[in-house]
Amino acid sequence: MSQNPPPICHLSHPGFRMLGEPVFRLSESGAVPSMAIELDGQTAVLPLKSLAREFGLAEDSADGQMLRLIEQALDYVVAVRIGDALPPELGGVASWEPTDHDRRVASSHVWHALVRCVFDRLRKAYEIQGGAVPGWESNQANKVLAREAIDGAAALLGDIDGDEAQARIAVVIAELGYIEAMRRMQTRGIAWVTEKLLHRQVPDVAPSRSEALRQVQALARRGIEEINRRLAEVDAMLDDVLALLEDLPATVADLRRRRDWLFRTNRAWTPMFTDWAHAPSHTDEFLWKAVERSYQFLAPRYMPFKEWSLSLTGFKSGPMKMQVW
Numbered sequence: 506m507s508q509n510p511p512p513i514c515h516l517s518h519p520g521f522r523m524l525g526e527p528v529f530r531l532s533e534s535g536a537v538p539s540m541a542i543e544l545d546g547q548t549a550v551l552p553l554k555s556l557a558r559e560f561g562l563a564e565d566s567a568d569g570q571m572l573r574l575i576e577q578a579l580d581y582v583v584a585v586r587i588g589d590a591l592p593p594e595l596g597g598v599a600s601w602e603p604t605d606h607d608r609r610v611a612s613s614h615v616w617h618a619l620v621r622c623v624f625d626r627l628r629k630a631y632e633i634q635g636g637a638v639p640g641w642e643s644n645q646a647n648k649v650l651a652r653e654a655i656d657g658a659a660a661l662l663g664d665i666d667g668d669e670a671q672a673r674i675a676v677v678i679a680e681l682g683y684i685e686a687m688r689r690m691q692t693r694g695i696a697w698v699t700e701k702l703l704h705r706q707v708p709d710v711a712p713s714r715s716e717a718l719r720q721v722q723a724l725a726r727r728g729i730e731e732i733n734r735r736l737a738e739v740d741a742m743l744d745d746v747l748a749l750l751e752d753l754p755a756t757v758a759d760l761r762r763r764r765d766w767l768f769r770t771n772r773a774w775t776p777m778f779t780d781w782a783h784a785p786s787h788t789d790e791f792l793w794k795a796v797e798r799s800y801q802f803l804a805p806r807y808m809p810f811k812e813w814s815l816s817l818t819g820f821k822s823g824p825m826k827m828q829v830w
Contacts, residue, residue, distance in 0.1 A: 510590070511590045511591045511592060511593045511595060511596060512571075512574060512590070512591050512595070513588065513589070513590055513591070514529075514571065514574075514575060514578075514585050514586065514587050514588060514589045514590075514591060515571060515587065515588075516568050516571055516572075516587060517567065517568060518560050518562065518568050520556075520559070520560050521540070521556075521587065522587075525542055525543055526586065526587070527540045527541065527542050527586070527587065528540070528541045528542075528584050528585075528586055529541075529553070529575050529578075529579065529584060529585040529586070530579065530583060530584040530585070531579055532550050532552070533550075535805070536805075537552050537553075538552070538553045538554075538575065538576040538579050539551055539552050539553060540553060540556060553572050553575065553576055556572070557569060557572055574591055574595060575591070577595055578591045578592050578595060580594075580765075580769045581594045581595075581600065581765075581768070581769065581772075594765055594768075597758075597761055599683055599761075599764065599765075599768070601686075601768075603682040603683050603685060603686035604686065606639075606689075607682050607683075607685040607686040607689060608678070608679075608682040608685075609639045609640060610639050610682075610685045610689075611678050611679075611681035611682040611684070611685045612639075612642065612678045612682075613638070613639045613640060613641055613642060614681065614685075614743060615674060615677055615678045615681060615743065615746065616641075616642040616651055616654075616674070617633070617641070617642075618743035618744070618746040619651070619654045619655070619658060619674060619746050620633070620650055620651060620654045622744070622745060622746045622747055623653075623654045623657040623658050623661065623747070624653075624654065624657070626657070626661055626747070627657055627661075631650055633647055633650065634646045634647050635647070652667075655667045655670050655671050655674070656670075658670045658674075658746075658747060658750060661747060662747065662750060662751055670750060673750045673753050674750065676753060676757065677746075677749055677750070677753075677756060677760075680756075680757055680760040680761065680764070681739075681760065683760075683764045683768075684736075684739055684760065684763060684764055684767060687764065687767035687768060687771055688736055688767075690771055691732055691736075691767070691770070691771055691774070693778075694771075694774060694775070694777075694778030694781075694782075695729050695732065695733075695778075697778055697781045697782040697784075698725055698729065698777065698778065698781045699729075700781075701781045701782075701784045701786070702721065702722060702725055702781050702784070702799070703722055703725060703726065705718070705722075707719060708788045710788070714793065714796075717796060717797075717800065718796055720800065720804075721796050721799045721800050721803060724799075724800070724803035724804060724806075724807045724808060725799065725803060727803075727807040728774075728803060728806065728807050731807075732767075732770060732774075735763065735766060735767065735770075736767075738763070739760075739763055742759075773802075773806075774802075776798070776802070777798070777799055777802050777803075780795040780798060780799065781795065781799075
């Protein structure tokens with residue numbers, strides 16, 4: 506399927522250039538899509554919605570539509586400058602590729618789901634040689650099993666032949682490879698957080714620090730539960746792989762939405778994953794800095810708004826490095 510090249514960031518209103526070369530990014534406080542410019546030695550950060558009002562840009566104008574695309578692009582990239590190509594995710598195409606291992610894992614999962622689903626529907630017994638480990642479908646005996654499953658799927662779906670069923674399976678495997686890549690990355694990051702944060706005992710320190718650590722642990726659990734739930738939903742989709750093959754365009758669109766959510770989540774969590782991968786096993790100021798950064802990341806995402814807005818955490822804000830208009 507051919508894809509159009511990603512659009513180029515272009516804004517015609519002179520206000521976007523009159524103070525220099527703007528950079529579009531999320532604000533550090535609140536992660537609001539904004540334009541950052543250098544002004545009198547400071548970084549001024551102006552929310553895109555405020556800019557649109559100030560410049561009188563209608564939502565359906567060329568600049569208004571581009572601001573909306575920039576806002577969407579910041580889910581996938583750290584910054585956008587005028588003249589940059591916007592990320593291809595805006596057109597449904599990933600800007601990155603899974604590894605061969607991720608593709609093998611996806612292939613094994615999908616083929617196993619197909620064999621299980623088809624043979625269960627046909628009420629036929631089956632036995633996978635060597636167990637359903639990655640690469641099992643390459644075994645000669647298992648190839649015969651997979652071929653039977655393809656022919657059975659075509660018969661059950663009714664309006665396609667075996668070749669078409671196999672082509673649809675290949676499409677599902679290709680899309681699932683991206684999700685397996687995200688699973689691999691996030692599973693590794695979650696393991697670091699679990700080992701060094703969630704399993705850490707609250708030390709004998711000041712009550713405010715003990716409470717801060719407990720809060721961060723609770724928030725991290727909420728976030729990790731959400732990631733695991735999203736991955737479990739993908740696994741559950743394979744329980745009825747025939748439904749995925751029956752309406753392939755809807756399946757591809759759904760898997761890409763899930764892929765993009767996992768990608769955005771992984772990008773957001775990566776600094777925290779890295780913090781806890783390198784966190785010390787002993788309690789020192791480096792550890793408390795990691796706790797503080799984790800709280801600042803987790804609280805606005807996973808704490809109910811009222812609780813977040815009224816929370817007294819003992820964390821102190823750093824010196825202001827920018828002016829937000």
